Amino acid sequence: MAKKLEIEVEVSSPANKFWESIRDSTDLFPKIFPQQYQSIQVIEGDGKSVGSIRALHYAEGIPFVKFAKEKIEVADEANKLVSYSVIDGEILIYYKRFRPTLQVLSKGDGTVVKWSVEYEKLNEEVPDPELIQAMATQTFKELDAYLLKN
Structure with missing residues (x-):
């Protein structure tokens, strides 16, 4: 049975600037978050449009995951919304389906920043992805601090 976790994080950066940094995360995140991302590579497509596939290599010390491959399912520039499915990597040891969605809204x-994840556990012993949710919250706050300085 599919479940969903949702969070909203308020940031001070302008929505357009924050959205652009999310869209440029392939290059930007390994530079500003080396403690989280060793590298992000585009495997197929441009890394921003529907059907694009990216490979994420996580830094040493990130628990449970070293690698993830994600495919963009929705890329809605007008509504500043992106959704993707994890199609390979350690996350799939725990979840049959793992589909995060992120939307950036002016307020x-x-x-x-609205972030949610639809997921389906492989079994009931698997915890809800609250650790990943906490990492997302931390990333948004740190990205905001970086954008406010640059």
Whole structure:
């Protein structure tokens, strides 16, 4: 049975700037988050449009995962929304399906980042992906701090 976790993170960066950094995460994230991402490579497509596939190699010290391959399922520039499915990697040892969605929305002078993940556990012993949810929250806050300085 599929389940869903959702979070909203308020950031101070303008929505357009935050969205562009998400769209440029292939190059940007390994540079500004070397403690999380060793590398992100585009395997198919441009890394931003539907059907694109990226390979993420996580840094030493990241628990449970060293590698993930993700395929973009939705790329909606107008609504600043992207959704992808994990198609390979350690996450699939625990989950039959793992599909994060991220949307960036303007809110007053700031921005709200909505992140959710639809997932299906391989068995009931598998925990909900709260660790991944916490990592996403931390990444959004750190990205905001980086964007405010640069």
